[in-house]
Amino acid sequence: MARLSTEERQKTIIDEAINIIHNGGYESLSIRELAGKVKISEPAIYRHFLNKEDIILGILSRIGEFDYLLEENLAHGDSAVEKLRRFIQFHFDFLQKNKEMTSVLFSEDIFKQSDILKQKLMKIIKYRKSLLTSIVDQGKAENDFKNIETTNIVTMILGFIRLTVLEWRLGGFGFNLSNKGDKIISAIIEMIGK
């Protein structure tokens, strides 16, 4: 059973954990199943993670990585409109290429057992909101967006993205999400643009 370094093994474990949730939902994520997919014994899992909660924290870190890539991408945008376009398109492109992540990227409903997880989740949500909030504020300053309360615009856009992704997933990924980006972006611009 080819020994791997803890770093490498941790990565494969998190990968498989996300895949298991993707295929069978969170309740199907057991140490037994996880060990089976990684092809090591159950106790070996505990060489690389303290406990199950620690594994879920690892999954949440993946979400953090997404947010990091997202912010990096936004920096290449100039106007608020362009940044908003990037914000939405980046979500769709990423999820089209990483379908497994649809189950965990908006996981507020799933991971809420322990306070530690709750707090980490809250941090992620707040961060993503703050990204979008600054874009919307910029758009208002540039006089491109309507003068609707920023929080409402932010909640609207995030809610729109979330539900679009959820419906995409429930429908078995039956259409190309990336391709829907343009239409949804222009719909949103029609709603909040001046």
Place this chain on the structure above:
Amino acid sequence: MARLSTEERQKTIIDEAINIIHNGGYESLSIRELAGKVKISEPAIYRHFLNKEDIILGILSRIGEFDYLLEENLAHGDSAVEKLRRFIQFHFDFLQKNKEMTSVLFSEDIFKQSDILKQKLMKIIKYRKSLLTSIVDQGKAENDFKNIETTNIVTMILGFIRLTVLEWRLGGFGFNLSNKGDKIISAIIEMIGK
């Protein structure tokens, strides 16, 4: 242990099941916990429901009842704008009075074990979408709404409501949801109104 008719007992069981999910999440809904809260023995649960899935079907029926009340309320509306106002306000008023229902009303993420549950959920989602779709189409016909693709408007509004409720819940119901109705409604009207 005061005997109850099956009808009455079923109601209390579903009530408690929803409360358990409300307080501890879906994964904390066990027959043991449920029987404890209802104050009967575990096997007694099976006098009134075939199995656990049957209990969850009972919960989904409650969601169906909500949708029925919602449609009834909409009928009192005249214009599309008024119906839309009712659609949103009814959600918020209902959830303000029935906080336990926040955990199950948008439960697409939670109940997806069996195909039966999946199908029943799909039915509920489609029905709610169809309600809103006809409102939006009416608003377009009355020339009150912008000519944005109906599906996009519907997804936007439902996504907006969903995320607003989710944030309300994650924040421990820290504000009055009913009171937020007016502001959110006028924000939406500003976005999609002509």
Place this chain on the structure above:
DNA sequence: ATATTGTTTGTTAACACTCACTAACAAATA
């Protein structure tokens, strides 16, 4: 170069506990 040592990554076997659910029987109600 080779043997020795300590650390890391793996194993098998078992732990106590919870899960949904059933068999057999008792009491309440019609």
Place this chain on the structure above:
DNA sequence: TATTTGTTAGTGAGTGTTAACAAACAATAT
């Protein structure tokens, strides 16, 4: 008396986790 609603006791299967031990590897001493 027959049916319905409850009980106690127990099923097999699954849960996360640990103890005890073995093999692979890296660093050091001969």
